[in-house]
Amino acid sequence: MKKTCLLVLLVTMTLAVLTGCAQLKSITFEKKHPEPLESFVPQDLSAKSLSVKYAPKIESFVIILDASASMETAYTGIVNKGHPKFDVAKDIISRMNKTLPEVDVNSALVTFGHGFFTPLKKTFIVYELTHHSRDLLENALNMAIYPKGSSPAGNAIADASNQLLTSVGQNAVIFVSDGENLIGTPLEKIKDLKELYGEKTCFYTIHVGNTPEGKEALRKLARSATCGFSVTADEIASSGNMANFVKKVFLTDIPKQDSDGDGVYDEDDECPDTPEGAIVDSRGCWVVKGIAFEYKKWDIKEEFESNLTNIVDVLEKNPDLQIRIEGHTDNIGSMKYNIDLSQKRALAVKDYLVEKGIHESRISTTGFGFKHPIAPNVTEEGRALNRRAEIVPIR
Known part of the structure; x- marks a missing residue:
């Protein structure tokens, strides 16, 4: 009789544990939907x-x-x-x-x-x-x-x-x-x-x-x-x-604020004092837009003149404005060679402006060689962007 009672008790406890585990499993494990949720x-x-x-x-x-x-x-x-x-x-x-x-x-x-x-x-x-x-x-x-x-x-x-x-x-x-x-x-x-x-x-x-x-x-x-x-x-x-x-x-x-009205917001503008009407790049800097100097060259070609006209117009509208023309190069060649080349590029732009009636006393020039790239020099496209001239207003 005692053995029978113990057997019944053991069976009952086993069923209780199994039932509890089954209930716990149904609560603990999530049901999985066959399809993933939509991407967003x-x-x-x-x-x-x-x-x-x-x-x-x-x-x-x-x-x-x-x-x-x-x-x-x-x-x-x-x-x-x-x-x-x-x-x-x-x-x-x-x-x-x-x-x-x-x-x-x-x-x-x-x-x-x-x-x-x-x-x-x-x-x-x-x-x-x-x-x-x-x-x-x-x-x-x-x-x-x-x-x-x-x-x-x-x-x-x-x-x-x-x-x-x-x-x-x-x-x-x-x-x-x-x-x-x-x-x-x-x-x-x-x-x-x-x-x-x-x-x-x-x-x-x-x-x-x-x-x-x-x-x-x-x-x-x-x-x-x-x-x-x-x-x-x-x-x-x-x-x-x-x-x-x-x-x-x-x-x-x-x-967002654009204090100088050049189309580049102040928080992204690396050249915040651009005069009104100046053509700027994505950094907000006044550039000789459209001019892509050829490798080892500094001459101003006829197709660039319409872009240089913008600089003449801005200077004529601001007679007290003085500027510095900064020449830049890619990184091919020595620094000494590229400093000289970048200076020649800056002077070429100055000569054009003087020829158009801007007094030379309002224009200074400098060459930086490849010290200040704006694009990686590892591709031809990047090197072409670095062969440039920039205009810095001096008030």
Whole structure:
């Protein structure tokens, strides 16, 4: 009898362990979708070609990610259709993260949901408010557990509010969810957020869901915050639309300055005092545009005269302006030889200007040889660019 009882007990314990392992496995291992997520190429909001540069308009932001059971179902929208909503949500956050320039802001990531073995109202602070970097958020998203359990959205909003207590500037809370079965009185928690921070904190929602009820629930949350707005994943999935979203939420634009009006912004202008009307290169430097001196030569050919006319016009319009003509060469030959050659190139330009009526007392010359290349001397194209003459205004 005793042996029978022991046998029954052993079988029962074994079944319990196996059942527990099976449940744990179903929670721990993510389900894999057969197709990869769509590729995404972000707009470069820090590109030098832009007419504005961007600065952060917020000090801190908190992302709230829905990791509840409803996010496990397939997304029926456009972007990444058929993938679990949770994967689509993480991808949208990743697109936002890749589009946001490297600016000085703080961030935190909060999730809610988390499975059968967690309390009903469980939230999780993936990382607390800290200086933001792309790698920080990307790594956190990759580590986010697979969705299970309930949707204590209100608790997550309260967590986000607490994370912002150390922030003294403007803030943003970005809530990413399908909007289904949200509990924890999220509307009340947004009310608490607004009472604590007022207009210092705006609330944005991104709907990654399949139901109009969920979409309306998120719109209602955003409206209740008075500062912020609601969008869907599909609306901001493209690189252009995501860039617009990032600019609205995170950035303020500062028009770039071009003090001398030469078409090159001050931050990139290596020659900031160019006179009006002068033809400049990509560096903002006044060059004898269009002249490509042949190898070991310094003569001014007829086809260059139209470009030299620009220099004459600028000098005639600025009678008090004096200039220095600087000659340059490629690196073929000795420095001594190239110093002499570059001086001859500078003198050739001076002689042309004097012939056109510019008094020689207004023009000085110097030759630098190959001391100041503007292109690599390893190719013929680069060497041709280095065989040049530049005009430096002397006021």
